[in-house]
Amino acid sequence: MDIRFEGKRALVTGAGKGIGRVIAGLLKDCGAEVVALSRTQSDLDSLEAEIGCETVCVDLTNPDAARKAAEQAGPIDLLVNNAAVAILEPFMGVSVEAFDKTFAINVRAMIIVSQVIARGMISRGTGGAIVNLSSQASKIGLADHTTYCASKGAVDQLTRTMALELGPHKIRVNAVNPTVVLTPMGERAWSDPAKSGPMLSRIPLGKFAQPRDVAHLVAYLLSDQADMIHGVTLPIDGGFLAR
DSSP states (O other): OOOOOOOEEOOOOOEEEEEHHHHHHHHHHOOOOOEEEOOOOOHHHHHHHHOOOOOOOTTTHHHHHHHHHHTTOSSSSSEOOOOOOOOOOOOOOOOOHHHHEEEEHIHHHHHHHHHHHHHHHHHOOEEEEEEEEOOGGGGGGOTTBBHHHHHHHHHHHHHHHHHHHHHTTTTEEEEESOOOOOHHHHHHTTHHHHHHHHHTTTTTTOOOHHHHHHHHHHHHHSGGGGTTTTEEEEEETEEEEEE
């Protein structure tokens, strides 16, 4: 299967590092014109030099800035809502500040950016595709991940409601739900066998995901090959949820 996006413009949020950066690179390799959004200008500069993309620097905790950034991206055919933050606190220690920041980035910014992009898709009458980055954390409870789990549960429900309302406009909306992904940050966080061992023991394939695993599925869901896949929250977990 050869996935090609010539003539398509793709916006990837949180594209400066990790999964978002790999997604941006893959979409570029597939022929898309990529607009990369991140809060760190140096990451955007290096990404632009690496793959040749347009860039927008923005702090998504600011709703007005998030809206303006999405408008600045111009006409978009393919949207990947990847930007997210994880602030780890136990339930009894959840702070208002951490809750507000988590939901501002993981949920509210996703809504704002998607509204702007979907409005453009509707006005042009050409349809489009949106993929939201959710998490295994939406499907199970994880200690010390209260606000993160709650925010990703919200992303799953947001994906379903977006699918219901945007589907009639020929805009497909899906989510992907990865397990632990071995980005540079993920490798550092899960390098201790005492921490990674219990999680790996619950994954039948016996391994964590790589960023490319997520990127390949995102590209497929954005493509015409996934023309009848709509409103799903698709695990990338090596069988974790099969137990």
